[in-house]
Amino acid sequence: MKRRTFHMPNDLRHVDRTVLSMKACVEPSLGASALLRFEISVTEALVNLVKHATTSDAAAPIDIELHDADNAVCVEICDPVGAAPFDVRDHAPSQNAADPLAENGRGLGLIVHCTDHIAYGPKADRMCLSLTISKSGD
Amino acid sequence: MIQTTTHDAGITIVRPGVERLTAANAKTFKDDVSQLIKSGASHLVIDLGGVSFVDSSGLGALVGIYKLIGLRGDLAVSGLQADVAQMFRICRMDGVFRIFASVEQACENLAGAL
Numbered sequence: 201m202k203r204r205t206f207h208m209p210n211d212l213r214h215v216d217r218t219v220l221s222m223k224a225c226v227e228p229s230l231g232a233s234a235l236l237r238f239e240i241s242v243t244e245a246l247v248n249l250v251k252h253a254t255t256s257d258a259a260a261p262i263d264i265e266l267h268d269a270d271n272a273v274c275v276e277i278c279d280p281v282g283a284a285p286f287d288v289r290d291h292a293p294s295q296n297a298a299d300p301l302a303e304n305g306r307g308l309g310l311i312v313h314c315t316d317h318i319a320y321g322p323k324a325d326r327m328c329l330s331l332t333i334s335k336s337g338d
Numbered sequence: 339m340i341q342t343t344t345h346d347a348g349i350t351i352v353r354p355g356v357e358r359l360t361a362a363n364a365k366t367f368k369d370d371v372s373q374l375i376k377s378g379a380s381h382l383v384i385d386l387g388g389v390s391f392v393d394s395s396g397l398g399a400l401v402g403i404y405k406l407i408g409l410r411g412d413l414a415v416s417g418l419q420a421d422v423a424q425m426f427r428i429c430r431m432d433g434v435f436r437i438f439a440s441v442e443q444a445c446e447n448l449a450g451a452l
Contacts, residue, residue, distance in 0.1 A: 212362045236421050240428075243393045247361040300430045303402045306394035313428060 202268040207261035208246065210280055215246045222266055226273045230335060237314035238273060238333045244307040244314075245277055245329060248288070256282030263326075272316070273333045278326040285327050287320040288312065339363065340370045342379075347449035350379040351441055359389050359396030368399035372406055380411025381452065383444040387417025392425050404434065412451060416444040 204225055208218040219242050223235065230238060249262055257280070265276040279286070292308035299305075312318065317332040341353040352371055356363050371382070384400065386392070392400075400415070407413050416438040418426060426432045438444035 216358050216360055216362055232420075233424075236424055239391065239421075240393070240425065243360065243391075247393065247395065251361070295428060295430070298429070300434050301401055301405065303398040303405075304394070306397065306429055310394055310428070 204266045204268075206264040206266065208264060209261055210250055210255065210258055212247065212250050215243060215250065218246065218264070219243050222264070222275070225266055226268055229268055230273060230333065234273075234333050234335060238275075241311045241314040241331050241333070242275055242277075244310045245275075245288070245331060248307050248311075249277065249280065249283075253280050253283040253286065255280035271335055273335070275331045275333075276323070276328050277331070278323065278328045281326075283327070285320075288329065289318055289320070339366050340374070342374065345383075345445045345449070347381075347445065347452055349381045349383060349445050349448050350374065351383045351385055351445070353385050353387075354389055357389060358391045358393075359386075359399070360391065360393040361395035364393075364395040364399040367396070368402050371399075371403050375403070375406055375411075380407065381448050382407065382411070382413050383438075383441055383448065384413070384415045385417050385441045385444075386415055386419070386422055387441070389422055390419055392422050394429070397425070397429055397431060400431070401434065412448050414438055414444040414448055416441045 208214050260281050263278040267274040288308045288311050292312040295309050295313050315331045316334040319330040339355050341355045343351045354367055414436045
């Protein structure tokens with residue numbers, strides 16, 4: 201298993217650069233469809249944190265771990281310091297239920313739609329979101 | 339940010355001028371195009387041929403532009419790359435926007451309805 205860590209400044213301007221760096225790491229091991237699902241879900245998860253997770257230390261980076269295992273790629277994204285727990289699974293509308301003419305509110309549904317497994321729980325002193333993208337079926 | 343050209347039939351072609359239309363730039367994109375519409379542009383083709391990735395914020399900006407044009411004009415999008423087309427399908431945007439393979443086809447369609 202390959203493991204990489206990333207520390208993204210808590211700022212929207214850094215999301216794309218971070219996602220592209222992560223994508224480059226998994227590009228050799230994911231098919232085109234899985235790679236897009238990876239890119240969408242990680243982008244939406246990071247944007248959601250930067251836009252909505254209130255932190256007591258805005259200067260602290262968002263910590264991310266990328267695990268590239270035999271059968272799947274897993275991304276662990278830790279909530280910013282002091283953020284209230286937020287489990288996307290409890291708030292994500294299904295893609296079919298979403299209003300196609302809404303200008304926002306698609307992100308959480310996309311995270312759920314594009315991942316094969318989601319977990320959310322404590323890790324050390326933080327809560328972490330874990331997104332798994334399977335390598336099979338692509 | 340946006341780049342615009344005008345087609346013979348009075349159709350304005352808008353290119354976002356970015357490779358990724360995402361939360362980092364979606365608001366600027368929407369504000370720029372909204373200004374264009376308020377300045378009188380009513381028939382728009384948004385050419386996404388140079389855009390390789392669109393996130394939910396980018397889609398939201400496109401929907402906002404679509405709603406702003408409303409009945410005062412017409413809107414089409416063109417040139418979707420494979421990943422952008424897939425994002426449109428996932429979010430059912432292919433049922434909202436008229437989508438054309440090329441900017442020329444989009445202009446031809448809009449011009450025919452003028």
